[in-house]
Amino acid sequence: MQAQASSGLWELLIWIVTGSGLLGLPPGDRDLALLKSVPPQTVLYFEWAARGDGAAGATGVDGFAADPEIRQFFELFNVGLTKLEADNHGHNEDDETGTLDRLRPLFPQLAKLISAHAGCFFAGFEPPPPNNANLPTWLRMLAGVHGGLILSSGDDTERLWQKLNQSLESIPDFKFNETSLTQSIPIAIPGYTLVVHREGQRIIFALGDGTLARILDGLSGRPPGLDTNPTFRKSLERVNVPRIGTMGWVDGKGLVSSITAALGPVGFLVRPILTMTGADAIDHIVQVSGVDHGEMIQRTFLATGGRTDGVMVLVAGSPIQAQQLAHVPDDADLVLATSVSLSRIFQESRRLLQSVQPLSVRVFDEAVKQLESELELKIVEDVLPAFGDVVVAFDSPSAGGLIATSLVVSLEVRDGKKAASVFERLMKLVDQSLSAEHSEMEYGETVSLRHQSFLDHSIFYVNTSGASFPGRISITPTFCLSEKHLLFAVHPQAMKAQLRHMQSKRPGFDQQASRKVSIPAGETLTYAYLNGPRASNLVGSILPYLGHVFLNRLEEEGVSMDSFSLPSAAALSPYFGDSTAVVTRQKDGLLIEARNAPPVLVGLTLLSLYRDWNASEFELLDAFRKRNVDGAQQAQLGPAENVVVPAVAEKKDNEAAKEKAKANPPLERKLAPLLLKALVPDGMQQLIPDSALKKLEEGPSPAAIQRREEARRLREERRQKRLGPPR
Numbered sequence: 001m002q003a004q005a006s007s008g009l010w011e012l013l014i015w016i017v018t019g020s021g022l023l024g025l026p027p028g029d030r031d032l033a034l035l036k037s038v039p040p041q042t043v044l045y046f047e048w049a050a051r052g053d054g055a056a057g058a059t060g061v062d063g064f065a066a067d068p069e070i071r072q073f074f075e076l077f078n079v080g081l082t083k084l085e086a087d088n089h090g091h092n093e094d095d096e097t098g099t100l101d102r103l104r105p106l107f108p109q110l111a112k113l114i115s116a117h118a119g120c121f122f123a124g125f126e127p128p129p130p131n132n133a134n135l136p137t138w139l140r141m142l143a144g145v146h147g148g149l150i151l152s153s154g155d156d157t158e159r160l161w162q163k164l165n166q167s168l169e170s171i172p173d174f175k176f177n178e179t180s181l182t183q184s185i186p187i188a189i190p191g192y193t194l195v196v197h198r199e200g201q202r203i204i205f206a207l208g209d210g211t212l213a214r215i216l217d218g219l220s221g222r223p224p225g226l227d228t229n230p231t232f233r234k235s236l237e238r239v240n241v242p243r244i245g246t247m248g249w250v251d252g253k254g255l256v257s258s259i260t261a262a263l264g265p266v267g268f269l270v271r272p273i274l275t276m277t278g279a280d281a282i283d284h285i286v287q288v289s290g291v292d293h294g295e296m297i298q299r300t301f302l303a304t305g306g307r308t309d310g311v312m313v314l315v316a317g318s319p320i321q322a323q324q325l326a327h328v329p330d331d332a333d334l335v336l337a338t339s340v341s342l343s344r345i346f347q348e349s350r351r352l353l354q355s356v357q358p359l360s361v362r363v364f365d366e367a368v369k370q371l372e373s374e375l376e377l378k379i380v381e382d383v384l385p386a387f388g389d390v391v392v393a394f395d396s397p398s399a400g401g402l403i404a405t406s407l408v409v410s411l412e413v414r415d416g417k418k419a420a421s422v423f424e425r426l427m428k429l430v431d432q433s434l435s436a437e438h439s440e441m442e443y444g445e446t447v448s449l450r451h452q453s454f455l456d457h458s459i460f461y462v463n464t465s466g467a468s469f470p471g472r473i474s475i476t477p478t479f480c481l482s483e484k485h486l487l488f489a490v491h492p493q494a495m496k497a498q499l500r501h502m503q504s505k506r507p508g509f510d511q512q513a514s515r516k517v518s519i520p521a522g523e524t525l526t527y528a529y530l531n532g533p534r535a536s537n538l539v540g541s542i543l544p545y546l547g548h549v550f551l552n553r554l555e556e557e558g559v560s561m562d563s564f565s566l567p568s569a570a571a572l573s574p575y576f577g578d579s580t581a582v583v584t585r586q587k588d589g590l591l592i593e594a595r596n597a598p599p600v601l602v603g604l605t606l607l608s609l610y611r612d613w614n615a616s617e618f619e620l621l622d623a624f625r626k627r628n629v630d631g632a633q634q635a636q637l638g639p640a641e642n643v644v645v646p647a648v649a650e651k652k653d654n655e656a657a658k659e660k661a662k663a664n665p666p667l668e669r670k671l672a673p674l675l676l677k678a679l680v681p682d683g684m685q686q687l688i689p690d691s692a693l694k695k696l697e698e699g700p701s702p703a704a705i706q707r708r709e710e711a712r713r714l715r716e717e718r719r720q721k722r723l724g725p726p727r
Contacts, residue, residue, distance in 0.1 A: 026061045026291055027245030028052035031118040031152040036225035037218035038122040043258060044147070045226060045249040047120040049290075060294020060575055060596075069571035076565045078112070083560070110167060113160045114151055122226075123147030125258030146208030148215055157201050164196065164203065182212070231284060238591070239299035241290035248287035252303075256280055278310015283589075295577070296596050303589040313348040315585055317341045317389040319523035324412065326508035327485060329396040329501050333531035334403055335509060335516075337392040339524075343384040375425050386419040387486065388412035394509070399497030403530075403538055406494035410485040423481040427451075427460050434462065452492075455499045457482060461492050520591050522584030530579040532596060540569020 028050035038045060054065030064070060124146055153160045165176045165183060173186045185194040197204045197212055202219070206212035218225050226232055232249055256274060274280040281304045289298040308316035317339030328335055353360035368379055377383055393409045395401035413419045431449040451460040461478040478489040482502065489495040509516075516529050547566040555561070581594040 026052035026054050026065050027243055029118065030244060031120075033219050033221070034118065034120040034150055034152070035227040036221050037150060037215050038120070038148075038226045039124060039214065039218075040224050040226055040229040040232075041251075041254060042122050042124045042226050042229075042249070043251040043254045044123040045120065045247075046122075047247040048115070048118065049243075049245050050118045050152075051116050058294060060577075061291055061296050062294050064572075064575035067567075067571045067575070069567040073565055073567055076561055080561055082109070110160075110163055113153070113156050113163065116156065117152050117154050119149070119151040121147070121149050125254075125261075146211045148207060148211055149205040150215065151203045152201065153203050154201050157198065157203065161198055161203060168196070232286065235284065235286040235301055235303065236288070238301050239286055239288045241288055241297050241299065242292050244288055244290040246287070246289045248285070250282075250285040252280075252282040252284050278307060278312050281305065281307040281310060281312045294575075298592075298594045300592040301589055302592075306585075306587050306589070308344075309348065310352065313344050314340065315525055315583075315590060316344045316348075317525055319585070320390055320525065320527055322510040322513050324390050324510070325392065325513050325527075326510040327410065327498075327502055328392060328394045328509035329398050330507040330509050330512060331398050332394045332396045332509050332529075333401070333534045334395040334407075335392070335513075335527065335529045336394070337390060337527040339389045339526070340391065341389050342387070343380075346379065346384060374429065375422075377422060377425055382418055383422050386413065386415050386422050388414045396497070396501070397534075398501070399494055401494065403535055405490075406497065407490045408494055408498050409488040413481070413484050413486060416483060419481060419486060423479075423486060427479065430460075430462075454496055455503055457499055459492060459495055459499075461495075516578065517580040517582055518593070518595065519582050520584050520593055522586040522591060524582060525585050525590075526581065526583035528579075528581040532576045532578040533573060535579070536573035536576055537569060540572050543567075543569070543572075 027048075030047070030049045034047055052062070052065065054062045054067075056066040057063060058066065151160065168174050168183070168185060169176070171185060174183075177183060181199070182195050182197045185196060187194045192207075193209055194205070194207050195212055197206065199216060199219075204212065204215055206215055214223070217223055226249070231251075236247075283303040283305060285300065285302050287298070287300040289296070291297070304312055318341065320337050320339050325335065325337065350361060350364055353364050372378055375383070388411070390412050391409065393407060395404050395407050399406045399408070401407070427449065434447050434449050447462060447464050449460060450463045451458050453459075457480050459478060459480045461476050463476065464474065475490040476492060478492045478495045480487045480489075480495055480499070482499070487495060487498060489498065513527070513529075517527060519527075543566055544563070548563060551561050551563065551566070577596055579594075579596045581592070584591050584593075
């Protein structure tokens with residue numbers, strides 16, 4: 001059986017792997033005419049450069065792309081893609097699979113061809129034609145959209161043109177006219193046009209009446225383009241890099257104005273909500289990624305006018321100072337610090353709810369009262385003043401860590417007395433929760449909260465003992481309150497190492513924070529550092545053992561590659577320095593800068609590993625549970641001596657419990673309809689049917705749950721069918 005590529009994620013991953021410097025490959029040449037081909041008032045624009053080849057012996061990403069092993073990997077990958085496409089040729093229309101499924105193997109090669117050359121995507125709005133005035137609101141809004149995709153395909157134009165039209169055959173009623181350079185693509189919006197056009201060494205998709213003519217005119221340079229927009233040009237200067245790989249632009253103000261205008265009367269309801277929530281604070285966003293002296297750089301600027309109200313309260317934290325990293329060991333290989341003002345978020349959340357509808361704030365206050373009742377503390381008076389804004393996560397080799405194996409998270413303490421009260425109450429709640437719900441888990445494990453004294457501190461940790469299912473990698477959540485920090489660690493050993501460091505008065509990371517990360521002007525809200533050589537060595541050492549996960553993922557999709565194709569550590573570690581990221585708050589917005597993102601192979605391997613690891617863990621859990629149950633049934637084990645097993649009574653109790661749960665749904669389901677109505681403006685509440693609110697409160701019916709389970713079973717059968725019989 002031929003393996004078929006699955007939709008969505010697979011095509012995206014292929015795009016990234018073969019793509020134009022999006023995640024770890026150097027950019028080539030840009031098509032400078034693209035910026036001129038779109039109108040100045042364009043609200044969405046994304047451009048990418050051609051895929052570069054790198055340079056043998058160069059540093060950074062250029063040397064990485066030209067390394068013999070990396071080249072060999074992509075050559076083998078391309079062979080697999082070509083074979084996948086060839087194997088799926090010859091499927092006739094009577095095949096039981098759909099047209100789209102038969103054409104899906106074309107998509108990876110399409111992505112490879114598209115990303116090999118420069119291109120852009122754009123979208124904008126224009127007033128809908130008068131004859132569309134009677135259309136439904138959503139159709140009227142769509143009718144106002146115009147946009148396009150421009151591909152500078154170079155010498156691959158003919159090949160790409162044929163493959164595009166071949167893939168468009170999956171669209172009903174599409175007819176390829178071999179004598180025309182413009183093909184019409186049927187769409188469901190009345191009076192609207194979508195065409196694909198071939199113009200010299202470019203291929204253009206155009207949506208909307210007159211869009212194709214505007215693009216062709218813009219490519220000639222006659223009408224003004226986006227490059228003449230003064231706001232765009234000014235913001236681009238703040239984020240520019242010498243060699244641009246990608247460029248993005250979002251005109252937030254224009255987008256909001258166009259959408260609300262297209263919505264008609266409904267737009268008058270939307271705009272006040274955007275203003276109250278602060279969502280209209282984002283005037284525009286500009287993003288650029290590229291390479292400077294072999295170093296990958298990505299910069300993004302969000303123009304907010306310096307506002308910190310509404311949703312922008314998330315960036316209202318106090319600036320991070322170097323001394324707030326003094327408790328982090330100076331040899332840390334991972335440091336992530338962020339500043340979030342919990343008190344401001346609390347206050348702004350309540351203000352927003354109150355401004356939207358008074359009922360909302362009553363629901364909010366009731367939830368706060370319930371939380372305060374559980375904590376036996378006041379949120380505003382006791383909890384929020386106890387702690388500061390800065391949260392730091394870090395890992396240190398001196399604590400036995402390797403990137404994140406001894407991870408510690410700290411929250412700065414502002415009021416020691418109040419922090420001690422909060423910590424004491426939290427530990428009691430954790431203890432009560434574990435005792436009530438998880439004292440004995442499904443697989444015979446027992447879980448309890450324990451504490452030990454160490455260096456004049458009390459360390460609390462969640463201890464698990466007893467039988468465990470095979471293959472499990474678990475952490476031991478550990479907590480401690482010091483004089484200046486509330487600490488969390490993934491296991492007690494990391495906590496003890498951190499307390500020893502703090503007592504030793506050894507140098508901290510604050511003394512070299514500014515040397516490790518290039519910090520732009522402004523107030524630092526997020527600081528991230530990853531030791532590049534150490535991370536590369538780690539990936540290179542585990543890739544031969546865990547890389548098969550990535551290869552298995554490819555093989556499931558029909559691209560066969562064996563373990564030899566994986567690059568060695570020598571092809572990874574020499575080219576990449578430290579990975580860093582920083583967010584700074586400036587007077588008119590936010591500047592985000594990231595350098596040396598991990599190479600694409602690392603990212604894809606870790607993604608595949610994470611997905612498979614989660615899936616296998618659930619499978620192991622289920623298999624272990626079934627094995628225990630089946631084993632007990634096969635052995636026909638009776639009750640232990642002097643123990644009565646009330647089987648019938650238990651069944652009745654379970655049925656009674658189910659009926660009780662149905663009659664008395666959980667608190668979150670009771671609150672859900674209330675919250676929904678509270679958050680919806682009065683003028684739109686009548687649009688929500690009572691039946692929908694009732695279903696929301698009651699939850700899914702047994703029949704719905706059964707349908708979901710049946711759909712899950714069918715998906716699993718299709719997945720097993722794609723994999724084929726074991727070899």
